[in-house]
Amino acid sequence: NAGVTQTPKFQVLKTGQSMTLQCAQDMNHEYMSWYRQDPGMGLRLIHYSVGAGITDQGEVPNGYNVSRSTTEDFPLRLLSAAPSQTSVYFCASSSGTSGSRADTQYFGPGTRLTVL
Amino acid sequence: AQSVTQLGSHVSVSEGALVLLRCNYSSSVPPYLFWYVQYPNQGLQLLLKYTTGATLVKGINGFEAEFKKSETSFHLTKPSAHMSDAAEYFCAVSVSNNDMRFGAGTRLTVKP
Numbered sequence: 001n002a003g004v005t006q007t008p009k010f011q012v013l014k015t016g017q018s019m020t021l022q023c024a025q026d027m028n029h030e031y032m033s034w035y036r037q038d039p040g041m042g043l044r045l046i047h048y049s050v051g052a053g054i055t056d057q058g059e060v061p062n063g064y065n066v067s068r069s070t071t072e073d074f075p076l077r078l079l080s081a082a083p084s085q086t087s088v089y090f091c092a093s094s095s096g097t098s099g100s101r102a103d104t105q106y107f108g109p110g111t112r113l114t115v116l
Numbered sequence: 117a118q119s120v121t122q123l124g125s126h127v128s129v130s131e132g133a134l135v136l137l138r139c140n141y142s143s144s145v146p147p148y149l150f151w152y153v154q155y156p157n158q159g160l161q162l163l164l165k166y167t168t169g170a171t172l173v174k175g176i177n178g179f180e181a182e183f184k185k186s187e188t189s190f191h192l193t194k195p196s197a198h199m200s201d202a203a204e205y206f207c208a209v210s211v212s213n214n215d216m217r218f219g220a221g222t223r224l225t226v227k228p
Contacts, residue, residue, distance in 0.1 A: 042218035101148050101210035102167045107159030
């Protein structure tokens, strides 16, 4: 199993550009999520999905869109990049069907995004 | 709302010394508590978690943590540090589904 994979590893954007961060998992997990990691702030939840066709907002959703057409994939879209979105982005998945608070999350290696 | 405070953004210990990473939480309901570790250029991986039952939880790589409700703490310990333990450690609390809050992280350095 590859686990949770993310592409690209690094990306530099100009303000106003759009892009999609890719996330895939091969563990047949229903629950997937996106976090951003900023220095001194830990990880903050952007969006999550409890299954194909179902998504919801987390703590910091503004400026980001998600969709979940398959169990395996959960892309994160930046509609119009801003310097405040410079961060490291992590995708995670867990085996629980409802994002149960007891579930262990499995994280991808991250995408380091810089917005100029 | 729940929150997590990790005391000390950087901790440095000598190889073979005790590792103690502090975590305090606030929660109005019984919390589920987690410690994750992040090695350089990698994603987070679970070290251990407390949900219910025994308050002393053992994890991977010789780490353990004790849930102390009276102190609202979940400190992470390891009796003897190894060079390979150098990483960033995150404490997290979850009080409801789809809502996990992470601390700011503690970077552990192990000196030879």
